[in-house]
Amino acid sequence: GAGVSQSPSNxxxxxxxxxxxxxxxxxxxTALYWYxxxxxxxxEFLIYFQGNSAPDKSGLPSDRFSAERTGGSVSTLTIQRTQxxxxxxxxCASSIPKGLAALPSYNExxxxxxxxxxVL
Amino acid sequence: AQTVTQSQPEMSVQEAETVTLSCTYDTSENNYYLFWYKQPPSRQMILVIRQEAYKQQNATENRFSVNFQKAAKSFSLKISDSQLGDTAMYFCALSGGSYIPTFGRGTSLIVHP
Incomplete structure (x- = not known):
């Protein structure tokens, strides 16, 4: 399967x-988003990764939320002390810029x- | 800041009829892209149709077409010959000048047999 997968489902x-x-x-x-x-x-946008650039964490609602992306591929979103x-x-969504001037968000x-x- | 407004939380339509979902937006960008995504119950969100703002011609994809009114900042989705499989949440999205798209709150569409 070539699609985006997430785990666990629940x-x-x-x-x-x-x-x-x-x-x-x-x-x-190269682009990966968490919503x-x-x-x-x-x-609600949470965080954005693009290649090897520093991620845009501007959407994370609190410091209990963090995310990483290893090797430009798999990403993990961690929520500490859940509420x-x-x-x-x-x-999670992924995208790829097409063309030199294109932003990844311009594409599907x-x-x-x-x-x-x-959270109970 | 970009905004996307979907004023219809819920819509319903009879099978084989036509329905139009509304979306209005605001952006200061000259070049931007607009999208309609479909999220069926318990299934993944998929792209339905995309419109580039600099193109005047309305995008069409089979039974799905848009009415893009740039001056009015309106981007409605028309579904012709509605099918039961069209039952889903529909999200309008805007991408302009940023790598972060803005999504509307969605419209729940139910197609009745």
Whole structure:
């Protein structure tokens, strides 16, 4: 399968525990995005990785959230000391700039199936 | 700052009929791209259609077409001959001058048999 994959598909945790969410982007896609989707809300941008550049972390809601991308491929989103308001679907998407002047966001984003996080 | 507004939280349509989903946006960029994404129940989000702002011609993809009104900053999606498989959340998105797109809150479309 050449699509974006995410694991786990569902995660139930207790308040205060740490969780790790994984994203495998499409091979060769240099741009990787994490979003949070809450019920009735749009997609909330969390963090953006592009190649070997420093990530744009401007969307992370608190310092309990962090993410890394190893080797320009797999990414892990970590939420420490989870709170009930962290419950949401976390989506990963990858993209690739086309053309010298193109931004990756100008092109189609390929989304993973998401991880549904429930914090009890 | 960019904004995307989808004013219809929910829509419904009978199978085989036509439905139009609304999207308005705001951006200060001259060149930007607009997208409609579809998220079926419990399935992955996929691109439906894309429009480049500098192109005047409205994009079409089979039963899906857009009405792009640049001056009015409007980007509506028309689905013709609606099918049961069109039942999904539809998100309008804008990318302009930044690598971070802005998404609307979505419109839930239900196609009734």
């Amino acid at each position: 995660k139930v945790t207790e308040k205060g525990k740490d969780v790790e969410l994984r994203c495998d982007p499409i091979s060769g896609h 949070r989707q809450s019920l009735g809300q749009g997609l 009930q308001e962290d419950s949401a679907v976390y989506l 984003q390929f989304f993973g199936p998401g991880t549904r996080l429930t």
